[in-house]
Amino acid sequence: MAAARVVVVGGGIVGATTAWQLARRGVEVVLVESEEPGRATSAGAGIVQPWRPAAGGPWARYSDLAGATWPGLAADLAADSGRDPSHATVGGLTVSHDLAALQGMAEELEAARAARSWTGLGRVEVLAPGRAAESFPVLDPSFAAVWSEGTGRVDGRVFRDAAVAAAERAGARRWSGRAELVAAAGRVRGVRVDEEQLDADVVVVAAGAWTTALCAPLGLALGLGPMRGQIVHLQVPDGGTAHWPTVMTLDEEHGHHYLLAFPGGRVVVGATREPDAGFDDRVTAAGQRQVLDAALTLAPGLAGATVLETRVGFRPVTPDGHPLLGAVPGWDGLVLATGLGANGLTYGPLTGVLAAGLALGEAAPFDLTPFTPTR
Numbered sequence: 001m002a003a004a005r006v007v008v009v010g011g012g013i014v015g016a017t018t019a020w021q022l023a024r025r026g027v028e029v030v031l032v033e034s035e036e037p038g039r040a041t042s043a044g045a046g047i048v049q050p051w052r053p054a055a056g057g058p059w060a061r062y063s064d065l066a067g068a069t070w071p072g073l074a075a076d077l078a079a080d081s082g083r084d085p086s087h088a089t090v091g092g093l094t095v096s097h098d099l100a101a102l103q104g105m106a107e108e109l110e111a112a113r114a115a116r117s118w119t120g121l122g123r124v125e126v127l128a129p130g131r132a133a134e135s136f137p138v139l140d141p142s143f144a145a146v147w148s149e150g151t152g153r154v155d156g157r158v159f160r161d162a163a164v165a166a167a168e169r170a171g172a173r174r175w176s177g178r179a180e181l182v183a184a185a186g187r188v189r190g191v192r193v194d195e196e197q198l199d200a201d202v203v204v205v206a207a208g209a210w211t212t213a214l215c216a217p218l219g220l221a222l223g224l225g226p227m228r229g230q231i232v233h234l235q236v237p238d239g240g241t242a243h244w245p246t247v248m249t250l251d252e253e254h255g256h257h258y259l260l261a262f263p264g265g266r267v268v269v270g271a272t273r274e275p276d277a278g279f280d281d282r283v284t285a286a287g288q289r290q291v292l293d294a295a296l297t298l299a300p301g302l303a304g305a306t307v308l309e310t311r312v313g314f315r316p317v318t319p320d321g322h323p324l325l326g327a328v329p330g331w332d333g334l335v336l337a338t339g340l341g342a343n344g345l346t347y348g349p350l351t352g353v354l355a356a357g358l359a360l361g362e363a364a365p366f367d368l369t370p371f372t373p374t375r
């Protein structure tokens, strides 16, 4: 399917990158965005850690490719948008009191690096108790850690907005409103937004957690749904927070909690994982407590920080944890690109590149069959 006109539905990190990639290749693109409450890209913390030692099958290729692609993509985006897309390689700490487990993690990373020719991971080192807090001064100093030099962070809003700006510079049009698919006889012909119909050779649906509802009128029963995340932003005196590494933990108790920092003293502490909250975008007392409890356990030095805001977002999650990425069997002119769950800021830009290629009928760089949207 050689696409001359493409409509991209959803202007999160995936859709915005898709639109930018298509526009810079000379394709006529319209990016439709409805600004739903709880857009994941607006809430995402921003840890960029693509390297997954345990990943097998398509995830292995996906994560390896993401690691290799990030620096070049960020540089292209800076050039095309004229903005700083906010990606910085700050390094990452994985903290624990279990030195043996940390040693095991470091060995696993080194083994995977050797087997899978990873670029960008950088130096991996086990830090004795006390040393982790040297680079993240509010941390509990009794933690030991694995340091991985190549871990990055990005402000999802800034990256997304830069991608939209770059797309517009390359000729893409933005369209505000909620799109519905226009389809007949096994072919998607475009979208309707309010009273307007936008015709397209291909529609790329990158509507995050809202993708299931959008595709339901086609008779598609996608298993994808929202997983709510509540995440707190704190203010500390700016003692070089621009250079603080990301902090994750191996410890079971706070396994999905983490910390990272941005310039100007902004520290982000996340996040709840609430698969049963539906599209309820409230900040809850229990969510707030859970996040702050974990943050202060990991970093007691944050006790006096100012609470700036709590963001709520819906991660687009699938039952098997694989994204929905590819053409949709039975429907010509339709490509889905979503389902990146808790890692969509890490994998979203690469997914946008792949989705743009799929919209143009190009072969993917690896077998995407396990990601088939209707699997």
Ligand SMILES: Cc1cc2nc3c(=O)[nH]c(=O)nc-3n(C[C@H](O)[C@H](O)[C@H](O)COP(=O)(O)OP(=O)(O)OC[C@H]3O[C@@H](n4cnc5c(N)ncnc54)[C@H](O)[C@@H]3O)c2cc1C
Binding pocket: 009, 010, 011, 012, 013, 014, 015, 032, 033, 034, 035, 036, 038, 039, 040, 041, 042, 043, 044, 045, 046, 047, 048, 156, 177, 178, 179, 180, 206, 207, 208, 209, 210, 211, 214, 228, 229, 230, 231, 270, 271, 272, 312, 313, 314, 315, 316, 337, 338, 339, 340, 341, 342, 343, 344, 345, 346, 347, 348
């Ligand atoms: C609290 C939290 C912390 C996270 N932390 C990290 C992290 O540290 N690292 C990481 O890699 N990932 C992280 N993530 C995950 C990441 O944020 C998401 O996976 C990613 O942002 C998903 O991007 P997306 O473009 O698929 O979806 P979204 O950003 O949700 O974008 C979908 C867009 O589609 C639009 N839309 C929906 N329906 C329609 C329609 N009918 N018409 C037009 N537009 C429509 C919405 O308004 C929205 O803007 C986190 C997520 C959360 C919630």
